[in-house]
Amino acid sequence: MTTKLPQSQLPEEEILRVAEQEQEEKSQYQRHIYVCMGAACLAAGSATVKDSLSEVVDQNGFAGRCAVHGGGCRGLCAEGPTVTIEPDDVLYGKITPQDAPDIIKNLGKKRPLERLHRPTDRPFFLRQQRIVLELAGKVNSERIEDYIASGGYKSLLKAVHEMSPVEVINEITRSGLRGRGGAGYSTGLKWRTVAKADGHPKYVICNGDEGDPGAFMDRSVMDDYPFRLLEGITIAAYAVGAEQGYVYIRAEYPLSVRRVQNAIRQAQRLNLLGNQIAGTAFNFDVQVRVGAGAFVCGEETALIASIEGKRGQPRPRPPYPATAGLWGKPTLINNVETFANIPAIIRNGADWFASIGTEKSKGTKVFALTGNINHSGLIEVPMGITLREIIYDIGGGIPNGKRFKAAQTGGPSGGCIPEEHLDISMDYESLAGIGSIMGSGGLIVMDEDSCMVNVAKYFMEFCMTESCGKCIPCRVGTAQIYRILDNTTRGTATLSDLEQLEMLCDMVRHTSLCGLGQAAPNPVLSTLRFFRDEYLMHIVEKRCPAGVCHLHPEPALYNDTKESVR
Amino acid sequence: MKATLALPSDDKRWRMVNATMRRHGYSSSALIEALHTVQQAFGYLDETALQYVAKSLRVPLSRVYGVATFYNHFMMKPGGTHTCVVCLGTACYIKGSPQILETLEKRLAIRKGQTTPDGKLSLMVAHCVGMCWLAPVVMLDDDVQAEATPAQAATKIQEWVSK
Ligand SMILES: Cc1cc2nc3c(=O)[nH]c(=O)nc-3n(C[C@H](O)[C@H](O)[C@H](O)COP(=O)(O)O)c2cc1C
Ligand code: FES
Numbered sequence: 258m259t260t261k262l263p264q265s266q267l268p269e270e271e272i273l274r275v276a277e278q279e280q281e282e283k284s285q286y287q288r289h290i291y292v293c294m295g296a297a298c299l300a301a302g303s304a305t306v307k308d309s310l311s312e313v314v315d316q317n318g319f320a321g322r323c324a325v326h327g328g329g330c331r332g333l334c335a336e337g338p339t340v341t342i343e344p345d346d347v348l349y350g351k352i353t354p355q356d357a358p359d360i361i362k363n364l365g366k367k368r369p370l371e372r373l374h375r376p377t378d379r380p381f382f383l384r385q386q387r388i389v390l391e392l393a394g395k396v397n398s399e400r401i402e403d404y405i406a407s408g409g410y411k412s413l414l415k416a417v418h419e420m421s422p423v424e425v426i427n428e429i430t431r432s433g434l435r436g437r438g439g440a441g442y443s444t445g446l447k448w449r450t451v452a453k454a455d456g457h458p459k460y461v462i463c464n465g466d467e468g469d470p471g472a473f474m475d476r477s478v479m480d481d482y483p484f485r486l487l488e489g490i491t492i493a494a495y496a497v498g499a500e501q502g503y504v505y506i507r508a509e510y511p512l513s514v515r516r517v518q519n520a521i522r523q524a525q526r527l528n529l530l531g532n533q534i535a536g537t538a539f540n541f542d543v544q545v546r547v548g549a550g551a552f553v554c555g556e557e558t559a560l561i562a563s564i565e566g567k568r569g570q571p572r573p574r575p576p577y578p579a580t581a582g583l584w585g586k587p588t589l590i591n592n593v594e595t596f597a598n599i600p601a602i603i604r605n606g607a608d609w610f611a612s613i614g615t616e617k618s619k620g621t622k623v624f625a626l627t628g629n630i631n632h633s634g635l636i637e638v639p640m641g642i643t644l645r646e647i648i649y650d651i652g653g654g655i656p657n658g659k660r661f662k663a664a665q666t667g668g669p670s671g672g673c674i675p676e677e678h679l680d681i682s683m684d685y686e687s688l689a690g691i692g693s694i695m696g697s698g699g700l701i702v703m704d705e706d707s708c709m710v711n712v713a714k715y716f717m718e719f720c721m722t723e724s725c726g727k728c729i730p731c732r733v734g735t736a737q738i739y740r741i742l743d744n745t746t747r748g749t750a751t752l753s754d755l756e757q758l759e760m761l762c763d764m765v766r767h768t769s770l771c772g773l774g775q776a777a778p779n780p781v782l783s784t785l786r787f788f789r790d791e792y793l794m795h796i797v798e799k800r801c802p803a804g805v806c807h808l809h810p811e812p813a814l815y816n817d818t819k820e821s822v823r
Numbered sequence: 824m825k826a827t828l829a830l831p832s833d834d835k836r837w838r839m840v841n842a843t844m845r846r847h848g849y850s851s852s853a854l855i856e857a858l859h860t861v862q863q864a865f866g867y868l869d870e871t872a873l874q875y876v877a878k879s880l881r882v883p884l885s886r887v888y889g890v891a892t893f894y895n896h897f898m899m900k901p902g903g904t905h906t907c908v909v910c911l912g913t914a915c916y917i918k919g920s921p922q923i924l925e926t927l928e929k930r931l932a933i934r935k936g937q938t939t940p941d942g943k944l945s946l947m948v949a950h951c952v953g954m955c956w957l958a959p960v961v962m963l964d965d966d967v968q969a970e971a972t973p974a975q976a977a978t979k980i981q982e983w984v985s986k
Contacts, residue, residue, distance in 0.1 A: 296953055300967055335956035470950035471913035508859075508896045509949070547859055549894030552950075566854035567886075568893040625955065627914040633956035665913065701913045701955075715916050719950065725893075 268528055268536035269414055272405060275527065279406035285321070288364050290314075291328025291341040291394055295480050296473075296512050298330070302353070303338035309354035310340070313361045323364060326403070329481025331394040332385075332635040336375055341394045348394075349373040380650040381632050386613065386639045388621050389478065389597045396482070398516055401523040404484040410529060412603035416492045417537045420603075425496040426452060429599065431607035433619035438464055438555075438592030439670065439696050440772075441618075441685040447589065450579040451497040454587035461494045461502040462564070462583065462590040465517075466548055466555035468507065469668030470719065472699035474623040475593035477635055479506065479513035482597065483520035487543065489596030491530065492603060494541040497589050502543040505560055508550050518545050552669075552723035556771050557582075557590045559725065570727045571771035592697065594623055614640035618684035622698060628665075629704040631656050638683070645679040648702055659704035663787070667696025669716040669723075670776030672783025673709060692783040694776070708805035709788040710795055713781045714742035720777040731774030734765035738781060745792060748799040748808030755792060759785065831875050836864035840872070844879050851882045854890055858897055867898040903938040903945035907980055908962040912951025919972075920959035924948065926973035927980065943984050 292307040311325045336350030347369045363370050397403035416425050430445025467475040506513050521543050524530040532540045546564050553559045554569035561583050563569040582588025602610045611619050618640040627633045631653030655661050663673040672693030681687050685695050721735040741758045744750040762778035769775045794800050799808045830837040843860040847853030861872045868891050877887040891897045909924045938945040954960050957969035961976045
C-alpha cells in the first residue's frame with residue numbers, strides 16, 4: 258500500500274469542481290450537437306459540417322441555447338458525416354453543410370428530420386452492448402472537462418484514493434478481463450506478474466500499433482476517447498507501480514497521435530498525470546511514440562525494440578516483457594481496448610463485468626465489421642454472441658442477394674469461418690476451436706464471389722512482406738508457401754504441391770520465432786480445412802469456382818516474390 | 824549535456840531535427856523520432872541526414888541505415904509531387920483493388936512504390952486506410968475515391984496529374 262499524503266482531498270475537489278462547472282455550462286444550453294470528428298467522418302467532410310452548423314447557430318440567434326461540439330464515432334462509419342443531438346439522442350447521417358439550416362430549424366420539433374434521420378432503435382444499435390464505446394459520439398474528444406463531466410476519471414480517483422494497488426489487480430483479475438490484442442491472456446495475471454517483478458523503474462506500454470489490414474477499432478478509441486484510454490493506462494500504472502508510460506501509435510494514424518498528445522497535455526494540466534497525481538504519492542507520466550510502418554512492431558518484444566530506437570525485430574520469450582521489457586525492466590504491455598475497459602471495471606465492479614459474456618470470455622468485443630455486408634461499421638457486442646447475429650441482425654446481411662461464404666477474423670493470424678459454423682459463439686475458445694482466433698477485431702464478411710485460395714494467398718503475401726527476416730522459417734517459409742499458393746491461383750500447382758503446402762505450414766507454425774510466423778499459416782490451414790474442394794478445383798480442374806483467379810496452366814516464369822515496397 | 828554538432832547547412836529545417844534530438848537528450852533511443860522529423864521536414868532521408876543523425880546520437884551509421892531501411896514509412900528517395908495510394912487492405916482486396924493497382928501500374932509504367940520519371944506522381948499501396956465500407960478505396964493525395972473501378976481510377980489519375 259502506498260502512503261497517501263495528508264490533506265489529499267484538495268485536488269479531488271478541484272476535479273469535481275471542473276466537472277460541476279462543465280455541467281453547469283452545458284446545462285445552459287438546451288441542445289448539444291455533436292459532430293463526429295472520427296477519421297472516417299472527417300474524410301467525409303465533417304469538419305465543414307461542424308463549421309456550417311456553428312455558423313447557422315450563431316446567425317439565427319440560437320447561440321445561447323444550442324452548442325456545437327466535435328464528438329466521436331457512433332459506429333455508423335458508412336453513413337458519415339454523422340451528427341448526434343443530445344439530450345434527444347437523435348442521430349443524423351450523410352450530412353452536408355447545406356443541411357445545417359434544416360437541422361437547426363428542426364431542433365425544437367418533436368420529430369427528427371426524416372430524410373437524414375438514422376433511427377437508433379434498430380438491430381444495428383439494439384443488439385450491441387457498449388462498454389469500451391459507452392460514450393460513443395456523446396463526448397468531446399478534445400476537452401478533458403467534457404470527459405470529466407460525463408463521469409470520466411472517477412475510476413482513477415477511486416483507485417488511487419480508495420484502493421491499494423493489490424486491490425486494483427484483484428478486481429481486474431476477478432473481472433475475467435483478457436487481453437484484446439489477440440492472444441487473450443488474463444489481464445489481471447499479467448498485471449500481477451509486473452507488480453511482483455523485481456526491477457526499477459517499471460514501465461507501462463499501450464499497444465496502439467493495430468496492424469491487421471481491415472481493423473480500425475483501436476484507432477476509434479484513440480481518436481474518440483483518448484481520455485478514457487489515458488485513464489485506463491494510469492490505473493494500470495498505479496496497480497503495477499510504474500512511473501513512465503508509452504503509447505505506441507502506428508504512423509498511419511496521425512489523428513490518433515494528435516488526439517492522444519492533446520489528451521496527455523490536458524491531463525497533465527489537471528494533475529491527472531505527472532507528479533503526485535490527484536494529491537497522492539503516485540507519480541506517472543506518458544509519452545507518445547510513433548511507429549514507422551512495420552506490422553511486426555505490433556508484437557510486444559518488437560514494439561519494445563522500436564521504442565528503444567532499434568529495428569523492430571522480436572526476440573525469443575521468455576523472458577517476457579513483464580519481467581524484462583523496455584530497457585530490460587519490468588514492463589506491462591496491453592492493447593488499447595484492454596486499457597479502455599479498465600475504468601468501467603473499476604467503476605462498476607468485477608462482478609458486473611464478469612456477468613457479461615461467456616464463462617471464459619468476459620465482457621464485450623469491438624469489431625470492425627466490413628466486406629460484403631449491408632451495414633459496415635464499428636460495433637461492440639457481448640462475447641458469446643453468435644456470428645449469425647452479428648452478420649444478419651447487426652450487419653443486415655449480405656448485399657445484392659448474394660450468399661454468405663465465409664467470415665474472416667484475426668487478420669493474417671486468423672482464419673475463415675464457413676457457413677456451417679455461423680452459429681459459433683464469438684469467444685476466445687470457440688474461435689480457436691475451429692482454427693481461427695478472436696484477433697484484434699477485424700471481421701471481414703465474404704460472399705460467394707470470393708475465392709478462398711486467393712484470400713489465403715493474400716494473407717500469405719502480407720506475412721511474407723511483413724516478415725522481419727530474423728528467423729529463417731518465417732522469412733523463407735512464408736515465401737515458399739506464397740509461391741505454392743500463387744501457383745495454385747495460376748493453375749500451375751500439382752497435387753504434390755498441396756502436400757508440400759501442408760508440410761510447410763506445419764513447419765513454419767512450429768519453428769518460427771514470434772507470433773507473426775507462428776500464426777502465418779492459419780489462414781491457409783483454415784481454408785484448407787473448410788474449403789479444400791476449392792483448392793482441388795484450382796489444381797485438378799484448373800478452374801476457380803468463384804471466377805476470381807485467371808488460370809493459365811502453363812508453367813509460370815520465375816516470379817519475383819519478395820519485392821521491395823519502396 | 825553534450826555539445827551540439829554543427830548543423831549540416833543553414834537550412835532551418837535542420838534545427839527542427841536537432842530540436843527533436845535535444846528533447847530526447849541525444850539518447851540513442853531518439854533515433855526513430857529523429858528520422859520522423861527529418862522525413863516530415865525534408866520529405867525523405869538522404870545520406871547527409873543519416874550521417875547527421877548518426878553523429879548527433881553517437882550511433883553507428885550502419886545502425887541508422889538499418890533502422891531507416893527496416894521501416895516502410897521511411898523513404899530513401901524523394902516522393903512525387905502527388906501520391907496515389909491504392910488500398911490493399913482485406914476489404915478492398917476482396918472487392919478488387921489488385922486489378923486497380925495492376926491497371927495503374929500499366930498506365931503509369933511504374934511499379935508500386937515507384938515515382939514517375941517526371942517526379943509528378945508516386946504510386947503507393949497501403950494495408951487498409953480505414954474506410955473499408957467505401958472499398959475498393961484509392962486515395963489521391965487527400966481525396967478519397969470510393970468504390971473505384973480500374974478504369975475510373977486510371978482516368979481520374981490522368982486528369983489529376985495533368986492538372
Ligand atoms: C505479428 C504480431 C502483431 C501484433 N499486433 C498487435 C497489434 O497491432 N495490437 C496489439 O494490441 N497487439 C498486437 N499483437 C499482440 C502483442 O504482442 C501483445 O500480445 C498484446 O499487445 C498484449 O496486449 P493484451 O494482453 O492487452 O492483448 C501482435 C502480435 C504479433 C505476434
Ligand atoms: S481495406 Fe481498404 S480501407 Fe480498409
